Amino acid sequence: xxxxxxxxxxxxxxxxxxxxxxxxxxxxxxxxxxxxxxxxxxxxxxxxxxxxxxxxxxxxxxxxxxxxxxxxxxxxxxxxxxxxxxxxxxxxxxxxxxxxxxxxxxxxxxxxxxxxxxxxxxxxxxxxxxxxxxxxxxxxxxxxxxxxxxxxxxxxxxxxxxxxxxxxxxxxxxxxxxxxxxxxxxxxxxxxxxxxxxxxxxxxxxxxxxxxxxxxxxxxxxxxxxxxxxxxxxxxxxxxxxxxxxxxxxxxxxxxxxxxxxxxxxxxxxxxxxxxxxxxxxxxxxxxxxxxxxxxxxxxxxxxxxxxxxxxxxxxxxxxxxxxxxxxxxxxxxxxxxxxxxxxxxxxxxxxxxxxxxxxxxxxxxxxxxxxxxxxxxxxxxxxxxxxxxxxxxxxxxxxxxxxxxxxxxxxxxxxxxxxxxxxxxxxxxxxxxxxxxxxxxxxxxxxxxxxxxxxxxxxxxxxxxxxxxxxxxxxxxxxxx
Numbered sequence: 001x002x003x004x005x006x007x008x009x010x011x012x013x014x015x016x017x018x019x020x021x022x023x024x025x026x027x028x029x030x031x032x033x034x035x036x037x038x039x040x041x042x043x044x045x046x047x048x049x050x051x052x053x054x055x056x057x058x059x060x061x062x063x064x065x066x067x068x069x070x071x072x073x074x075x076x077x078x079x080x081x082x083x084x085x086x087x088x089x090x091x092x093x094x095x096x097x098x099x100x101x102x103x104x105x106x107x108x109x110x111x112x113x114x115x116x117x118x119x120x121x122x123x124x125x126x127x128x129x130x131x132x133x134x135x136x137x138x139x140x141x142x143x144x145x146x147x148x149x150x151x152x153x154x155x156x157x158x159x160x161x162x163x164x165x166x167x168x169x170x171x172x173x174x175x176x177x178x179x180x181x182x183x184x185x186x187x188x189x190x191x192x193x194x195x196x197x198x199x200x201x202x203x204x205x206x207x208x209x210x211x212x213x214x215x216x217x218x219x220x221x222x223x224x225x226x227x228x229x230x231x232x233x234x235x236x237x238x239x240x241x242x243x244x245x246x247x248x249x250x251x252x253x254x255x256x257x258x259x260x261x262x263x264x265x266x267x268x269x270x271x272x273x274x275x276x277x278x279x280x281x282x283x284x285x286x287x288x289x290x291x292x293x294x295x296x297x298x299x300x301x302x303x304x305x306x307x308x309x310x311x312x313x314x315x316x317x318x319x320x321x322x323x324x325x326x327x328x329x330x331x332x333x334x335x336x337x338x339x340x341x342x343x344x345x346x347x348x349x350x351x352x353x354x355x356x357x358x359x360x361x362x363x364x365x366x367x368x369x370x371x372x373x374x375x376x377x378x379x380x381x382x383x384x385x386x387x388x389x390x391x392x393x394x395x396x397x398x399x400x401x402x403x404x405x406x407x408x409x410x411x412x413x414x415x416x417x418x419x420x421x422x423x424x425x426x427x428x429x430x431x432x433x434x435x436x437x438x439x440x441x442x443x444x445x446x447x448x449x450x451x452x453x454x455x456x457x458x459x460x461x462x463x464x465x466x467x468x469x470x471x472x473x474x475x476x477x478x479x480x481x482x
Contacts, residue, residue, distance in 0.1 A: 019375030019383060020327035021152040022075065025067060029384040031151035031423050032127060033159060034118055038417040039143045039410065045090060047411030048145065052136065053084045055166035060325075062153040063132055086131050090138045091117075111243055114144050119241040119445065121148070123424045145410065155327045156401040156420060156432075157300050162325075167415070168406030206361035214333060214366060218386060222393040223294050227283045228275070228451060230428035232392055237447045239424055244442040244458040248435050250465055254348065257472045261352050264400050267433060268355065269348030269468075271295070271398060272336045274461030276347070279338045281456075290339070296390065296427075297332040298399040299364045330364030331390065334398075344467040388426065396429040403436030421445050429457075 024031050057063050065077040117139065127133045133150035149159055213221075223229065248263075255261045275293070279286060334354065358364070367390070374383040391397075401420060408415035418436040421443045428447040433440055442461065446454045 019372045019380065022375060022380035023371065023383050023387065024150065024152040024327070025075070026380055026384045029387055030126065031425070032122075032125075033149045033151055033156060034122060034421050034423075035147045035149070035159060035163075036114060036118060036417075036419045037145045037147065037408070037410070037415045038114075039145065040414040040416050041143070043138060043140050043143060043145070043413070044411060045088070045138065045140075047413070048136075048138065049084050049088055051167070051411040052088075057162060057166050058082055058084075060162070063134060065132055067129060067133065067152070080132065082132060087134060088136045088138060090140065092141070110142050114139065114142055115241040115243060115443075118146065118419075118421055118443075119239040121146075122239050122241070122421060122445065124236060125423075151327070151422070154325055155300075155329050156298075156399060157302065157329075158325050158327075159420075160401060160403055160418075160434075163408060163418075164404035164406055167408040167410050168404050169409040203360055203362070206357050207363065207366075210333070210358060210361050210363035211366050214331075214363065214390070217294070217333060217393045218389045223395045224286075224291065226286055226291060226293060226395065227279070228293065228395055228429050230392075230395070230426050230447060230450065232426060234426050234428055234447050234450070235424045237424070237449055239445055240448045240451075240454050241421060241443060241445045242454045242458045243419060244444060244462050246440040246442065246462070246465060248438050248440045250469060251440060254345075254465070254468050254472065257475075258345070258348060258352065261348065262355075263435075265352040265355055266348055266468075267398075267400055268297070268334060268336075268351035269345075270461050270464045271431065272338075272351055273344055273347040273464035273467075274457065275336055276338045276340050277460035277464065278457050280340045286338070290337070293336050293338065293395040294393075295334045295336055296394050296397045297334045298397065299330050299332055301328045301330045301364060301368060329368070331367040332358050332364050333394065334358075344464060344471055347464070348468070391426045395427070396431065397425070397427050398431045398433075400433045401435075403434045407437060417441060419443050 023029050052058070061077065061079065064079060064082045066080050068076055068078045070076055117137075121137075127135060127148060127150055133153060135148045137146040137148065139146065147159075147163075154162070251263045251266050254266045254269075255263055258265070279291060283291070332355075334351075337350065367387075371383045371386065374386055403418050408418075416437075417439065418434050419441045420432045420434050422430065422432070424445070424447075428450040430445050431442055432445075433442045442458070444454050444458050444461075446457070451457065
C-alpha cells in the first residue's frame with residue numbers, strides 16, 4: 001500500500017519503501033490517474049483554490065511531499081510547502097481541438113471535448129517531480145476540473161475516499177444504501193461457499209489453477225491477435241476516449257433478475273456481449289474460430305469495500321495514515337468468449353460462473369504478493385517487468401470503482417459527474433467504470449490506430465444492457481400472463 005513500510009529518516013524525510021510507489025515511479029510502469037469532475041455552475045477559480053487549500057488533502061503527507069533521491073541514491077518522500085498556485089493549471093475558455101474526436105458519436109459536444117483533452121494528456125504527459133505529484137487542470141469553458149494524481153500516491157479507491165472526505169457535503173441516502181447492499185453482496189461472495197474441508201480443498205485447487213494460468217501469462221502465453229490487441233510500444237500511440245453512460249438502477253435491475261449476482265458480474269457480462277457484437281462486425285472470421293480474449297480485472301483487496309479511514313478525519317495526520325489509503329489492488333485474469341447468437345443474459349451467467357470460481361480462490365492476491373516480494377528481493381525493475389508482461393500478453397483492462405456516497409461540493413459548486421481513466425499502457429483498450437450519484441459512467445479509451453471507432457464499441461456495450469433489460473421485462477410479462 002502507498003503508506004506502508006515507511007522508514008523515518010528525519011523530521012522532514014521518509015525512505016520510499018512502498019513497493020508499489022517504487023514500481024509506479026519507474027518510467028516503464030509510470031501511471032497517472034486522471035479524475036474528471038463536472039461542475040454544475042461556472043467555475044470560480046478563487047473559490048476552487050480555497051476549497052482545495054482548506055481541504056484535508058493538503059494535510060496528507062503524500063500530497064505535500066516531493067519524491068527525491070539522497071546522496072546514496074535512495075528514494076525518499078521529503079515534506080515541502082505546497083503553493084496551490086503551482087498545482088492549479090487554468091486552460092483557455094475555448095474548447096479543445098476537435099481534430100481527434102470520434103465521428104457520429106451520441107455524446108454531447110462538451111463531453112467529446114473533455115474526453116479529447118483527457119485522451120491527449122493520457123499519453124506521455126508526466127507530472128513534474130519539482131512539486132508534489134498532483135495537479136488540478138481547470139477547463140473553465142466546459143465547467144470541468146481534472147484532478148491528476150500519480151498512482152504512487154494511491155489507487156482509485158483511495159482517491160474516491162479522499163474526494164469524499166474533502167468535498168462530501170450532502171447525504172444521498174438512496175445511493176448510499178444501494179452501494180452498501182451491493183458491497184455486502186461482494187464481500188459475502190468472497191467468503192468460502194462451504195466452510196469445511198471441501199471448501200478449503202476447492203479454494204486451494206482454484207488458487208493453484210488460476211495461479212498457474214497467471215504464471216503462464218507472465219512467461220509465454222499470449223492472447224491470439226485480434227482487432228483489439230495492443231502490445232509493446234502501444235502505450236505511446238495517440239488515444240481516443242469516449243463515455244458510455246448508464247443508470248446504476250439499470251445494472252441493479254439486471255442483477256436482481258439473477259440470483260446472487262453482483263453489479264460487477266453485470267458489467268463483465270456487458271463487456272462480453274459488447275465485444276461479441278463488435279467482433280461480429282469487425283472480425284467475423286475470428287468469431288467463426290471461437291475467439292477468446294483475456295482481460296485484466298482490477299479489484300480492491302480491502303476487507304471493507306466501503307470508504308473508511310478518511311471520512312472522519314479532522315486534520316489529524318495519524319488518522320490519514322489509515323490502512324484504507326494507498327495501493328491495495330489485485331488482478332484477475334478474466335477470459336471473455338466472443339460469441340454471438342446466444343441469449344444476452346447468458347453473457348452475464350458465464351461471467352458470473354467464472355467470477356464465482358475466482359472469488360473462491362486467492363488469485364487476486366497473488367499478483368499483489370508477488371509484486372511486493374519481487375520488489376523487496378530483486379528491486380522494483382524486476383517487479384515492473386512482471387507487471388508489464390501480464391499487460392503485454394492480455395487484450396484489455398477494466399476496473400469498477402465505487403464513487404463517493406455523498407454529493408460532492410467543491411467551493412459550494414455541486415459535482416455533476418465523476419469519470420476516471422489512467423495513463424496509456426500496452427493495452428489498446430482500457431475501460432474504467434465509476435458510479436456516482438445514481439449514474440455509472442464507463443470511460444472507454446483506445447489506441448486510435450488500432451480501434452478506429454470507439455464510439456461504436458461503446459454503443460455495442462450500451463445496446464447489450466438495453467437488450468438484457470428487454471429480455472427480463474418480456475420474461476416477467478410472460479410469467480404474469482401464465
